Amino acid sequence: MxxxxxxxxxxxxxxxxxxxxxxxxxxxxxxxxxxxxRRGDKPKPGTIYPALxxxxxxxxxxxxxxxxxxxxxxxxxxxxxxxxxxxxxCRSFGEIFTEGMK
Amino acid sequence: MxxxxxxxxxxxxxxxxxxxxxxxxxxxxxxxxxxxxRRGDKPKPGTIYPALxxxxxxxxxxxxxxxxxxxxxxxxxxxxxxxxxxxxxCRSFGEIFTEGMK
DNA sequence: AAACATATATAAGATATCCTATATTATGAT
DNA sequence: ATCATAATATAGGATATCTTATATATGTTT
Numbered sequence: 484m485x486x487x488x489x490x491x492x493x494x495x496x497x498x499x500x501x502x503x504x505x506x507x508x509x510x511x512x513x514x515x516x517x518x519x520x521r522r523g524d525k526p527k528p529g530t531i532y533p534a535l536x537x538x539x540x541x542x543x544x545x546x547x548x549x550x551x552x553x554x555x556x557x558x559x560x561x562x563x564x565x566x567x568x569x570x571x572x573c574r575s576f577g578e579i580f581t582e583g584m585k
Numbered sequence: 586m587x588x589x590x591x592x593x594x595x596x597x598x599x600x601x602x603x604x605x606x607x608x609x610x611x612x613x614x615x616x617x618x619x620x621x622x623r624r625g626d627k628p629k630p631g632t633i634y635p636a637l638x639x640x641x642x643x644x645x646x647x648x649x650x651x652x653x654x655x656x657x658x659x660x661x662x663x664x665x666x667x668x669x670x671x672x673x674x675c676r677s678f679g680e681i682f683t684e685g686m687k
Numbered sequence: 688a689a690a691c692a693t694a695t696a697t698a699a700g701a702t703a704t705c706c707t708a709t710a711t712t713a714t715g716a717t
Numbered sequence: 718a719t720c721a722t723a724a725t726a727t728a729g730g731a732t733a734t735c736t737t738a739t740a741t742a743t744g745t746t747t
Binding site: 595596598599628629631632635636639652653654 | 703704705706707708709712713714
């Protein structure tokens with residue numbers, strides 16, 4: 484993890500993956516890079532692929548093999564999950580953001 | 586937890602407690618109520634007090650007994666932690682918010 | 688074809704969060 | 718004083734995240 488200041492914010496990885504996939508289909512490597520760019524720390528393969536597998540098992544994403552890559556797409560169920568999770572996030576922490584962003 | 590849609594967002598509790606205390610000193614019950622109001626689900630005593638203890642051990646908050654209540658205050662170290670964590674949160678998830686809030 | 692690089696996958700385990708259930712302490716009411 | 722209530726605390730455990738390390742598969746280069 485990154486911030487060791489009393490709160491590690493774990494549990495956000497799957498959500499962030501889903502959110503990225505709601506914008507655009509992409510493979511695992513690209514997902515890791517996108518997250519790395521935002522967090523300042525690129526998740527290891529052993530972190531990202533188990534998370535993707537979990538999302539697949541839950542029916543929130545699908546994976547389509549293309550050469551040596553697997554391109555992941557969000558499903559309808561996944562889109563609904565993103566909507567719900569985003570609403571929860573905004574309801575719970577919105578004020579922290581609106582304050583922190585200015 | 587609340588959202589069972591592929592991401593449980595655990596790890597945010599301590600941060601949210603710290604953030605609340607950065608606004609105003611308060612006791613454990615009030616903290617639980619404030620979080621409950623935002624999340625839609627009030628944390629149980631067995632959740633909130635161990636978290637507060639952890640924050641105390643880490644030197645991020647202090648507790649002052651007042652009758653049967655304990656009033657918690659954020660420390661200087663705690664303020665720095667909130668600043669750092671908020672910056673990380675905004676950097677990592679800011680776009681999700683700015684989009685989700687409109 | 689052989690060697691190398693890239694992308695994905697899995698196993699095993701350390702760590703942390705959060706919960707249920709129960710106990711303790713202090714206040715208020717009768 | 719006794720009883721009920723409110724606030725805090727702790728023990729023990731279930732669950733999930735994330736990591737390290739290793740393995741597999743595909744593609745590229747020589």
